Structure formats: C-alpha cells, structure tokens
Amino acid sequence: MEMKKLSRHEAQDLYAPTRTSSARISILPRAFSRFPRLSARGLAVVFLLVALVSGCEKELELQELEESSPTAQLAKGDIFWPNSGGSCSVGPPPAPFWGAGYSAKQSWHRAVKNQTQLRNAINHVNNNGGTIYIDGTFTVTQPLPKITRDNVTILSRGAFKIYDNIAGGSKASELFRVEAAGFTMKNVTIFGIGRLNPGNPSAWAGKRSAVAVTKNNARFERVFIRYFTHAAIRLENGSGHKVLNSTLTNQNRSDLGYGVLLRNNAKNVLIKRNRFDANSHSVATTGGRFQSYRAEGNWTTNTVKWHFDVHMGPDNWGGNKVEIIHNVSNGNGTLLLVRGPFTNGVYVRKNLHNKSAGKLVELKPDRTFSQYGQTFFAGNFYSPFGLERNKARTFFSKGEITNNCVNQNFSALLNQAN
DSSP states (O other): OOOOOOOTTTSOOTTSOOOOOSHHHHHHHHHHHTGGGOOHHHHHHHHHHHHHHHHHHHHHHHHHHHHHSHHHHHHTTOEEOOOOOSSOOSOOOOOOOOSOOOOSOOOOTTEEOSHHHHHHHHHHHHHHOOEEEEOSOEEEOSOOOOBOSTTOEEEEOTTOEEEEOOOOOSSOEEEEEEOSSSOEEESOEEEOGGGGSTTOGGGOOSOEEEEEEOSSOOEEESOEEEOOSSEEEEEOSOBOOEEESOEEEOOOOSSOOEEEEEOTTOBSEEEESOEEESOSEEEEEOOOTTOEEEEESOEEEEESSOSEEEOOOTTSOOEEEEEEESOEEEESSOSEEEOSOEEEEEEEESOEEOGGGSOSEEEOOSSOEEETTEEEOTTOOBOSSGGGHHHHHTTEEEEEEESOEEOSOHHHHHHHHO
C-alpha cells in the first residue's frame, strides 16, 4: 500500500493529537457485518485484511509523529511554534551588574576632568592610540572630535558623570562618534539633554545619541546611559559589537528612544546581561537582510511600546537572524514585534514575559510584500499561533518560539524566581 507523504505544514506539533486514519472506520463495520455468512477461509481473509490495515495505520501515525517533532521540522527548514504559556519551568536570567567600579589600580596620568581636556585627549589618542580616563564630573556644550584610531578605550573610575548639553537636530548626532574598530567604553556614566525635562519626554526634540559606532568590534561594558532623544548606543555599521552588564534607561521619547539601535548593516551583535528601563524600545533595528543580534539574559521593564522592535528595511527584509533568549520583560508592550521577513530566522526561547502587558511575538509588516506565494498586507497582524500559524511561518525560512514562560501573575513569578 502506498504511503501518503505529508507536507511540512500538514505535520502537527507535539501539543496536538495525531490524525486518525479513516481506513479502520470504513473497513471494520462492513467486515464484521458479514461475519454470519463467511466461511472459515473467509474469516481468515478478513482478519488478515484488518491486520494489514492496522499495520499501515501505525506506520502512518509514526511518520506523522516523526514529521511533527521539533528536530524534524527544524532540519527541514521549518519553524517549531508550539503555544507558549502555562507553568514556568525555567528560571530568570541572572541579575545584571551595573554601577560597579574597578578595584584594580590604573594609570591616571591622562585623566580628564572637563570638556577641554576631553577634546585634547581624543586628539591625542587619534594620533597615538591608548586610553582616555574620565576622572571628574563635567558638562559638554561643544561638539567633540571623532574617534578615528583603532582600539581606543574610554574608562572611568568612581561615580563621575558626563552631561551632554547639546540638543540634537533633525539629523542623527551623538556625543561620541567612533569611526574606528575595536573601541571600548567601560564604567562610564553619560546623561543626555532629556534630563533637563525628564517628566515630559514627548517635548524632547532632535535625534541625539550618546555613542555612535561605524566599524567592527565595539565593546560597551558597565556603562550607564540615560535621557537621550534617539538612542543610548547607536550601531551604524560593523560586526561583532558587544553591549554587556550595562544600564540603559529613560530613552523614552514616544516616537524614538532606544537602548540599543542597529542601523544599515550592523550584524552579529551580542546584547547580554543588561538592564533596560523606561525606553521606547529596549533594542530596535531599522531592518535589512544582513542585520542580526542576540539578546540574552537582559531585564527589560517599563517599556513604552515593544521591548524588541524589528523594522522592515528598504530591501523589504526585516533581517538575517534575531535571537531573544532567556530575558525577563515586564511593562507595556509585546516582547518582540517583527515588521519584515528574515533570511535566516527568529528564535524566541526561555523568556519570562508578562503577557498581560502585551503579546509574546507579533508579526506586523511595515509594507505589503509577498513571500513563498503568500501576500502580507502592511499594518495587518499575523499571529504565529492559532489559525494563521502556517501563513505566519512564511515570514521566515526557519526559527523557534519555544519554552517561554508567559504568565499574567508576573509578580508571583518574579518573587519565586528571586
């Protein structure tokens, strides 16, 4: 008997029962209704037929189970999207470190205590390389030189602060612009101009960021940045950037305001063990087929809109790959909003999300586009679960949404986790 080959979208996930073949239902009643008129040889033929049908049915059920397994679906480039929710079987990520100082003694012979010294120090490292040490609290009122030398470090000790008093214009600008590879910033605290009117973010003007990077391998560790009108950290281009153990808060302008922003071809970014609070979005991307990042072990709270926001780029792609792994999210909005398709996939695993504040994953394209024979209309919501699951899968070539703890009783979960 020829076996039916199931298509990949006919395979059921592990949370659904397997289909039942109609063969036994259609054959058995007819066979047993004729038992009185059958000879011994006839009865033997009937039972042999029943055995063959049962064996074929079990083979079909086994095939269905194998094709519906997460491993089989991912191996075929499909997406395993079981419904997330229920009891929390995973703990929260470790609490991030922020505000900690450095105990090791440093050489402070090039210490910076005001904006003039900072400007001179940037010119010095552009010519000679090295480290800039922040050793005082001061305000910056004039634009600073760009950092153009590779492997420059800005390091602070203690609780010193840099206040940016430059209002941003209609074009994106920043306090520090880094056009070099291997830049490092550690233990630095920067406050933007929004601090002058913290209670009214909707009145903030301009597009101002604390730091913008255009080359590879920038590293931000234990930085504290708040009150900027565009982004705390803006990654214009480059690969291999890391944002670690930092606190990025109060970039909460309603139409802008991001903790970390990826633009153009920024890719392979690691965002790990940070605290995001009161931002419009914790992490946002402008979209494009090469953009990619992994957000792991972050705490994101009091978000104005969506915690992680992926736009559709000019090439009609949302990105290459995004991984949202083991984060804790609480506050307004969906955990992840995806506005365009991915060349690789979206992976959402082991997050602790307050569902009462928004959906786990939302698919909502910026523009109408077609993918794998399906048309998606701008502004429409396509659920990765329920009736639209198979259609929504064509947003990506592969991915996972698994093992997330989604619960409205969020306070109890946090108390239990702590």
